[in-house]
Each structure stands twice: as structure tokens, then as C-alpha cells.
Amino acid sequence: MPSVRDVTFELLRRLDLTVVVGNPGSTEETFLKDFPADFTYVLALQESSVIGIADGLAQGLKKPVLVNVHTGAGMGNAMGCILTAYLNKTPLIITAGQQTREMLLGEPFLTNTEETVLPKPWVKWSYEPKRPQDVPGAFMRAYAMAVQQPTGPVFLSLPLDDWDKEMDARDVLRSVSTRHAPDPARLEDFAARIRASHNPVLVYGGDLSRSQAWEAGIAFAEALQAPVWLGPFTECVPFPGNHPLYAGVLPPAVGPLGQALSGHDLVVVVGAPVFRYYPWVAGEILPAGTKLLQIIDDPYEAAKSVAGDSLVADSLLALEALLPLVGSRPVRGPVRQNAPVAAVPDDAPLPLTPGQIFAVLSESAPADVIVVNESPSNMRDLAGTSLGVVTRPHSSYVMASGGLGWGMPAAVGLAMAEARTGRNRPVVAVIGDGSFQYSLQSIWTGVQHGAHVVFVVLRNEQYGILKAFARLEETPGVPGLDLPGLDIVSLGKGYGAATAKAAAPIEIRAAFAKALAFKGVSVIEIATDKHISDLIPK
Structure with missing residues (x-):
């Protein structure tokens, strides 16, 4: 008689859910035991990065991705990026281990107490199977929930002693509609x-x-x-x-x-x-x-x-x-006139403005580049250059939540999707030096999987977006908005990335060209001026 594991993994194969992004813990090892050779396990070093990588991978593959994190503690670490995945409408099947059923009444160490409540409201469905034999059916229902509009993440809590239990070889596979037709x-x-x-x-x-x-x-x-x-x-x-x-x-x-x-x-x-x-x-x-x-x-x-x-x-x-x-209407002229972006001279005063940096990068950015942006104070500057002008579908991504820490792992996941699909478009992630600190562990996962990502890190030594808010809200003297002493190059190097520090246009051009040719993970630190733009343009 097959085990719960046997039936579940066969269902996952038939649903094409053979990639698991995770960070394992003791309550997950029974799920991962004798991990099948036809499945791929993507290890991330912290649960926020787990969700972000899975989010980018799912968006790039245009299908759900399976996630595995460690009981309630791992879910706590993951919640910020789960919130973002929910607002991004990214279909993820998030799983976490639960303690042994026989001990749950006494809530032993590492119990995920009120396990179905923890991820709410940022999942479409949250469930712990009532008995081991319900695990495959719970995965089928989770998949159906994730792919129906509005698509989004779902959550399963899985007791660690369920996997070796015997069950009938029931076929729970079914299909569901994924689009709503208009009335x-x-x-x-x-x-x-x-x-x-x-x-x-x-x-x-x-x-x-x-x-x-x-x-x-x-x-x-x-x-x-x-x-x-x-x-x-x-x-x-x-x-x-x-x-x-x-x-x-x-x-x-x-x-x-x-x-x-x-x-x-x-x-x-x-x-x-x-x-x-x-x-x-x-x-x-x-x-x-x-x-x-x-x-x-x-x-x-x-x-x-x-x-x-x-x-x-x-x-x-x-x-x-x-x-x-x-019907159709007469053709009109362009609705706006874009001023040409001025070339940046080699002897431009340093540090460059963000707009100048993006103009230099635009000179050699490939036409098929994917851009991920998590430098909130510089979004308008990026949009004003050809690097930030989107001309192809599925080539520009930001987080829908405003929560930092999504951009770096999402860029890794998107690059992994490019490799798996054979499209092999390079991913350029524009990251602020503050944003860089939230999920920098994702660099390691990208290095291990040969993801082609270029992290362009703008170092202005401050939370520029918060200083813009302080100006708008008339709140001078807010502490904690300056970020001196960060060594972006050393941090990237510590996780195995190719690194460079650039300031002048000629240095930026050389570092960017090298990173695009490298086909792996690169981190380029570029100092930028500290000017704070108005939050809402006048």
C-alpha cells in the first residue's frame, strides 16, 4: 500500500510542481526525506528570500511554485514577502511543517500554534489536513485555489508524522477554470x-x-x-x-x-x-x-x-x-513629448545623479533586458531613461506592497525562470543601498544556480524615500534615516558574487559590460548624489 508521500509526490508530478524553494527545518525533513531525483530543491538562506525567489520564479514560469519553510518561526520570517506575493497575485503553494500529531494537544516546542491563522489575511486559503490521508487532496485543493482568479498564495500546515502513513492510491487530480468571463x-x-x-x-x-x-x-x-x-x-x-x-x-x-x-x-x-x-x-x-x-x-x-x-x-x-x-476613433498625435536624455560626459562631476547613472547604463542595456526595481526614491529617474522604458511584455517588475526585501530574491527567481525556459534574458535589478540589506542572502542562491542577475546598487547612504516623506509630512529631525559605513562590494563578495565599485561614467560602462558578459551574479556598487526629490512632482 502506498504512503502519503508516494501519493502526494505523484500528484505533484502530474501538476508539474517539481520545483521546491525552501529553507528546511526539523519539522520539514520528513517531507524532504529521500527527495526524488526528478524534483529540484532550491535552497535559500532565509525564509523571506525563499518566498521572494519563488515569487519571481512563478511569475517568470507563469505557473505555481511549491514553497517549504520551517513551522511557525519560518512563516514569521516569510510574512513580509508573503504579503507582497498576495498583492502581486503570484500563485504559490506555501507549506510549513507542523509538530507530530500525537503531541499537538500539549503544544510542544516548535508547534505552529493556530497554524491556519498565522498567514492570514495574506493567503487565499489556509489549511491543516484533519488526517494524514487528506494530504494529497489538500494539495489538489491548494493548487486549484492558487490558480483561480485572482491568483495568489495559499498555505498548508503539514504534521511531520503524516508522510509515512499508508493510504489508498486514490487519484485526486482534477482541473479547474482559471479565467472569469465577463457578464x-x-x-x-x-x-x-x-x-x-x-x-x-x-x-x-x-x-x-x-x-x-x-x-x-x-x-x-x-x-x-x-x-x-x-x-x-x-x-x-x-x-x-x-x-x-x-x-x-x-x-x-x-x-x-x-x-x-x-x-x-x-x-x-x-x-x-x-x-x-x-x-x-x-x-x-x-x-x-x-x-x-x-x-x-x-x-x-x-x-x-x-x-x-x-x-x-x-x-x-x-x-x-x-x-x-x-468601434474605432480617428488617430491622434502622441499624448506626450519625451525630452531626449542628455548624454553623460566622461568628466561629469561626481557623484553622478541617479538619472545620469541610468542614462549611462542605458547605453549598453540589451533590448530584451528584464528590470526589477527596488530603489523607491529613484523610480522616476529610472522611468526617464531607456533602461526604464518598457517595450516588451513581462520585462519590468516591482513589488505591489511597498515592502522592501522582495526585489533581490525576485530577481534571482526571474533569472532562474529565464534559464529554465531557455529565454535567457538578463535580469538587471536596481536596488537601493537600504533595500540591499533586507534579503541579500538571496545572492548566494543565485550564485549556486548560475542565475544571470546584475544587481546595480545605488549608494546614497540614506533612506532617500523616507526623507522625501519627511519633507512632504513636515516631520524634520526623524532619526534613523542615514546609512553610513555600508560596504556593498564586500557583502556581495561574501556570498560569491562577482563585484565591482564604480563612480565615473567610464567605470560604470566597463563594470556593466563585464557583468552582462559574465552570465552569473554580479553586484555593482555605484555612489550617487544625495539630492532628495519631491515625493509627488509639482
Whole structure:
């Protein structure tokens, strides 16, 4: 008679869940015992990195990834990146060991007390099987929950003594639908309101990327000849930044965002929340007389929208259904004129500004590069250069949560996905010197797996984004915002990465070219000036 392990691992094979990202503990070793040769175990050195790597890997592979961390202690370490994975809508099946069932009543050492409560509300489903023989079925249900829209992480707590128990060889494999089609009546209503609009504007979000709607999003915008904004904090850019209809990224504050939409009688939001705000800047949510329509795959997001009428549906299916109903409009000119980025002379005063650094990197960045950004104070500077202008689908990623520590492991996971799929696009992760400290252990995992990642670390010796908040919030004298004495090169070298320190344009060009050619993990430390930009542009 097969064991719970036998039946479970056979199910995982059939679900194509043969990659496990983890950091093992004593309560997980019974799951990992005699680890099958046809499975891959990706070791990360801390649970936050475990989740971040799995997140990037799942986004790159476009399918769920299996995660294994150590009971309640490991889940505690992982929670920050679990929150991010939930807001990123990344399908992860997160597992943690639980103590032996026979001892659970007395809550022995390393018991995961209230195990299903711990990860909430940042998982779609949380469960501990009631008996060992339910473990395979729990994995099947977890998979079904993870892949149904809105996709996202789920959690299973697994007692360590379940795996060797005998059970019938039951086949629990089943399939589920992964897309929501739009309601036809609601769709026709939306189409009629779009046709009646005199000057519509579009706001796109990460759902378009997840639903493979890049081309459909372009076709819809061109049919309406409507400007396309990205919603604030869009985690995966779904529209080309070099398109004539691209308008930019909406500011993440009520007043400025409403002002950006002025002159439009209808706002059509596709695949994005309405809206991600922070900080508080007073104003009108929408200009007077402006109406809003939202298409989102998440009923919760639709319910909490601060304005407008919502349609719950998959972005691709909704756009494909709307396109023949909305007609087409005369071609307009470009919605904005981008000033050319000035070349940076070799004798430019040092330290360079972030914009100058990104301009230098842009000179030799490959056209197919994937960019991960976790340098919050420098996002606008990056967007103003060709390195930051997204021209291809699935090539730009940030975290949807605002929680630092996701970018570095996610970049490693994305690079591993590139290798596994054979696309082999290089990953360039722009990381602040403060952000670098949160999950730097992920460098080691990248080195061990030969991931092609270039970490460009901007060293301004401060939490620049927090100083910008302090200016906006009029809170002078806040302690803990300066970061002197960090040696980025030594930290990267300690985990096995190729490292370099650069300051002048010629040094940056040489270090970046070497890192792109290396095909492994590189860390480039670049000193930047300490100027603090306004949080919300005036």
C-alpha cells in the first residue's frame, strides 16, 4: 500500500510542481526525506528570500511554485514577502511543517500554534489536513485555489508524522477554470458608455500582464485613441512606454491623481485597483463630471474601489469582448513629448545623479533586458531613461506592497525562470543601498544556480524615500534615516558574487559590460548624489 508521500509526490508530478524553494527545518525533513531525483530543491538562506525567489520564479514560469519553510518561526520570517506575493497575485503553494500529531494537544516546542491563522489575511486559503490521508487532496485543493482568479498564495500546515502513513492510491487530480468571463449584459453596458464618451482615458494595471493581454491592451487603446496611464505602483508593466498613447504613471495621491485625469469624461480602469494611494494629498478622486468604469479579476478589489462601477472579469477576455463593441476613433498625435536624455560626459562631476547613472547604463542595456526595481526614491529617474522604458511584455517588475526585501530574491527567481525556459534574458535589478540589506542572502542562491542577475546598487547612504516623506509630512529631525559605513562590494563578495565599485561614467560602462558578459551574479556598487526629490512632482 502506498504512503502519503508516494501519493502526494505523484500528484505533484502530474501538476508539474517539481520545483521546491525552501529553507528546511526539523519539522520539514520528513517531507524532504529521500527527495526524488526528478524534483529540484532550491535552497535559500532565509525564509523571506525563499518566498521572494519563488515569487519571481512563478511569475517568470507563469505557473505555481511549491514553497517549504520551517513551522511557525519560518512563516514569521516569510510574512513580509508573503504579503507582497498576495498583492502581486503570484500563485504559490506555501507549506510549513507542523509538530507530530500525537503531541499537538500539549503544544510542544516548535508547534505552529493556530497554524491556519498565522498567514492570514495574506493567503487565499489556509489549511491543516484533519488526517494524514487528506494530504494529497489538500494539495489538489491548494493548487486549484492558487490558480483561480485572482491568483495568489495559499498555505498548508503539514504534521511531520503524516508522510509515512499508508493510504489508498486514490487519484485526486482534477482541473479547474482559471479565467472569469465577463457578464454579457454588464459588458454591453460598459461598451455603450465607452461609445458615448467624448474623451476617454485608460488606466492599466498588472492584471493585463498576468492574463497575457499585452497585444489586446494595445489594440483597445488604439481603437479608442485614448491615453494610457499606468495605475500607481503597477507591479508588472502591461503597456509599452514607447507607444504614442502612453501617458505615464499616475501619481499615488488623491488630489494629484484626480488632476492628472482632468479633461476626460470617462476613465476606464483595466486590471488595476481604484486606486493605490499613498501618501495622503487632499483633492477630488475624479474631476467633476468624470465617470469611471473598472474591469478587475478580483471581487474584493471591485467591492473596495473608491469610485466608479466595476465588472469582475479576466482582463484579456474582457478586452477581446469589448473591442468589437466600442468601434474605432480617428488617430491622434502622441499624448506626450519625451525630452531626449542628455548624454553623460566622461568628466561629469561626481557623484553622478541617479538619472545620469541610468542614462549611462542605458547605453549598453540589451533590448530584451528584464528590470526589477527596488530603489523607491529613484523610480522616476529610472522611468526617464531607456533602461526604464518598457517595450516588451513581462520585462519590468516591482513589488505591489511597498515592502522592501522582495526585489533581490525576485530577481534571482526571474533569472532562474529565464534559464529554465531557455529565454535567457538578463535580469538587471536596481536596488537601493537600504533595500540591499533586507534579503541579500538571496545572492548566494543565485550564485549556486548560475542565475544571470546584475544587481546595480545605488549608494546614497540614506533612506532617500523616507526623507522625501519627511519633507512632504513636515516631520524634520526623524532619526534613523542615514546609512553610513555600508560596504556593498564586500557583502556581495561574501556570498560569491562577482563585484565591482564604480563612480565615473567610464567605470560604470566597463563594470556593466563585464557583468552582462559574465552570465552569473554580479553586484555593482555605484555612489550617487544625495539630492532628495519631491515625493509627488509639482
